[in-house]
Amino acid sequence: MKIKHEWHKDFFKNSFYNPASPAAVTKAPEEARFVLKQLKLKKGAKLLDLCCGPGRHAVEFAKKGLAVTGYDFSGEYLREAARRAKKKKAALRLIRGDMRQLKFKDEFDAVVNLFTSFGYFQNFPDDLKALKGAARALKSGGRFMLDTMNGEFVRKKFHPRSWTRMPDGSYRLDETVYKKDGIVVAWTFLKAGKKPVSRLFFIRLYSRKTLSAALKKAGLTPLKFWGSFQGALLSDKRNRLIALAQKP
Numbered sequence: 001m002k003i004k005h006e007w008h009k010d011f012f013k014n015s016f017y018n019p020a021s022p023a024a025v026t027k028a029p030e031e032a033r034f035v036l037k038q039l040k041l042k043k044g045a046k047l048l049d050l051c052c053g054p055g056r057h058a059v060e061f062a063k064k065g066l067a068v069t070g071y072d073f074s075g076e077y078l079r080e081a082a083r084r085a086k087k088k089k090a091a092l093r094l095i096r097g098d099m100r101q102l103k104f105k106d107e108f109d110a111v112v113n114l115f116t117s118f119g120y121f122q123n124f125p126d127d128l129k130a131l132k133g134a135a136r137a138l139k140s141g142g143r144f145m146l147d148t149m150n151g152e153f154v155r156k157k158f159h160p161r162s163w164t165r166m167p168d169g170s171y172r173l174d175e176t177v178y179k180k181d182g183i184v185v186a187w188t189f190l191k192a193g194k195k196p197v198s199r200l201f202f203i204r205l206y207s208r209k210t211l212s213a214a215l216k217k218a219g220l221t222p223l224k225f226w227g228s229f230q231g232a233l234l235s236d237k238r239n240r241l242i243a244l245a246q247k248p
Contacts, residue, residue, distance in 0.1 A: 001177055001184045003200040008120050011199045012053075012074045017187075019115055020054035020080065022167070027229075032060035034229045035112055038244050039143050041066060045109040048137055050130075051099055051117030055081025055092065061112075062090035069093045069108070100126055102133030111137055114147045119182065119204035124214075127204060131218035138247040144220055146243045150227065151205030152236040154183065181205060208234060211243055220245040 004010070011017060035057070041047065043065035049058040052070030054077045062068040062085065070092050072078050078094045085092040097103075099113075100121070111134045121127055134144055164172045170191035177184050182204040189197045206214070212222045222245045227238025234241065 001175075001186055001200055003122075003179075003184050003202055005122060007200055007202060008073070011201050012077065014076050014080075016189075016197065016199055018054065018077075018080075020056045020084075024115070025056050028056040028060050031114070031229045032057050032064075034231065035114070035145055036061065036064060038145060038224070039110045039112075041109055046107060048104065048108045048111040048134075050102075050111055050113045050134060052081060052094075053077045053115070053117070055084050055094075057112070057114055058092055059084050059088050059090045062092055063088060067091075067093075069095060071095045071097060071099070071102070073098055100129040100133065102130075102137055104133075104137035106136075106139050108137050108142060109139055110143045110145070112145045112147075114145075116148050116203065118146055118148050119206060120202060121204070122180070122182070122202055124181075124204070128214060128217055131214060131220070135219045135247055140247060142247045143223075144215075144245045144247070146211070146245075147229075148206060148211075148241050149203055150234070150236070150239055150241040151207045151210070153239045154205055156236045157239075181210075206241060208241065208243075211241065215243065215245045220247060 046067045047061055049070045052058045052072050055070055058068050058070040070081055075096055078096055081094055160176055162174045166172055170189055173188040175186040182202055184202050186198055186200050208225050215222050224244045225234045226242040227234040228240050232238055
C-alpha cells in the first residue's frame with residue numbers, strides 16, 4: 001500500500017474519523033484521573049495537551065483546576081474542543097499547529113500526548129522533533145506522559161485483515177501491512193446505501209526499549225511504563241504503551 005507522506009491531513013477530518021466517539025468520551029474521566037495521579041500536579045499548574053483532538057481529555061484536566069493548553073493541527077477538532085469546553089464550563093487555551101514545530105520553552109509543568117497521537121511520521125527524525133519540542137516546552141523537573149500503541153502487542157497479534165462492526169451498524173475493514181519499523185493500515189468504512197470510503201494511516205511501532213531510547217535522545221528521562229490506564233504492567237499482552245518521563 002502506498003501512503004502519502006503527510007497522510008494525516010486527509011485522515012483526521014470529522015467526515016471520516018473522529019476520536020471523540022461516545023465510547024471514547026465515556027472513558028476520558030477515568031483515563032484523566034490516571035494521568036493526573038502520575039503527573040502529581042497542583043491546582044493551577046500549566047499542562048500542554050499535545051494533539052488534543054476534540055478535547056475530551058483536555059476538558060477533564062481543566063475541570064480539575066489546571067491551566068490547560070490544547071494543541072492540534074486540525075481546525076475541525078479544535079472547534080469541537082472549544083464547544084465541549086464551553087458546554088462543560090472549562091477554560092481552555094486552544095492553539096492550532098504542527099507537533100513538529102512547537103515554539104514553547106520552559107512553559108509547562110507537564111505535557112501529555114494521548115490516544116496514539118504519536119508515531120504518525122514515516123521518518124523517525126520527525127518523531128524526534130516532536131519529542132524534543134515537548135521537552136523544550138517543559139519546565140525543569142516537568143513531566144511528560146505519552147500513550148501509544150504497544151508495538152510488541154501488535155506484532156504478536158498481527159492480522160492482515162479484520163472486520164469491526166461500528167455502533168451505527170456500518171462495518172470497518174482493516175487491512176494492515178508492515179513498512180520499515182511501523183505499519184500501514186487501510187480503513188474502509190462500508191454502510192448500506194453509501195459508497196465505501198477508505199483512508200490509509202501509518203503508525204511507528206514502539207516498544208519499551210525503542211521508546212526509552214527516543215525519549216532519552218529528546219532529553220527526557222524515562223521513569224515508568226504501563227500497559228493500561230488501570231495501571232496494568234506493560235507486556236506483549238497489553239495493547240497500550242504508556243510512558244512517563246521527566247525533564248532533568
